[in-house]
Amino acid sequence: MKCPFCGHGDTQVVETRESDDGAFVRRRRRCGGCERRFTTYERPEVTFPQVVKKDGRRVDYDPAKLRASIALALRKRPIATAQIDAAIARIEEKLLAEPTREVPSQRLGEWVMEELHQLDQVAYVRFASVYRSFEDVDAFRTLIDEVRR
Template structure:
């Protein structure tokens, strides 16, 4: 790692610590030439697949959009942020485990529905009604029967 102060390429790791959540590694380094210390953070670079929309468009996976969709369905429902974060993490793990460069938006939507069904049945019905474009009360009724079932 190049020293940010003198530009010398010979730096030494003095201390290494993993973050509490295990997301990154913090390293204290010392330059062998100017003897100054600095900190670096190491984080895994993950590339998510592109999402293929119903109309064929390809868009980059957007974690903020996923979180907003789930949060909207869960609005005013008794689900903790920790449980929401865990659901998002499981969806993202599935995205990465697929190993594909593209994933159909329908598959992503089904994964979201599976997670919502486990988190909160009302949120599940809310999301499903929009996701599946319910046109009448009978569609709601059959989904509610399925949830009760």
Template structure:
């Protein structure tokens, strides 16, 4: 593993633990050259379904793209990184459990909305208003009324 501080290729594992969620291994490493420590995580390498966009294009699933869209909706909201990580993990687990090779992008959007609704109602409304491409204020009002109930 390359050191993120000095780029040296010789690092040593000084501690290994199973992460809190049990799905990853957390390793503390130390660089042999600069002696700085850093953390790495290991997770199983699995194949996610290809994402079928609205225009028919097929693209690879990208965890960072999912996380970025959730972070945008959750911007300046009182939700911890750990809560977001948990939501992303749950979405990915559902994607894997579907057992399909391709999945429409709107299905992923629905899973994101479900998780955001549990985490933060404002973030849910933000995401839904963009995701559902609201055309007028009445659609927005209907969504807000639905959240209030």
């Protein structure tokens, strides 16, 4: 690790501490050249696969977009934030477990629908109606009958 003050390439770790939640490691270092101390943080790097849209475009996975979609479906529904976070974590685990570096947006949408089906039936119907692009009342009726079963 290069010293941020003098650029010397030889630094020594003086102290190492893990964060309270275990999300990162904090290291105090001392430069072998100028003797100044500085702190570095070590975090795991997670690379999500790209999402392949219906039109063939490839976009980076955006956790904010996933959270916004789920939040919109759950708007004004009595679901705790912790339950939403857990659902998002399960979806992201599935993304990370994918053997390929690309995931079709349809598969991601199906995972969201599975989670919403477990969380709240109204949110599930809301999301499904947009996701599946219902064009008539009969499609709605079929989905609602499916939820009731």
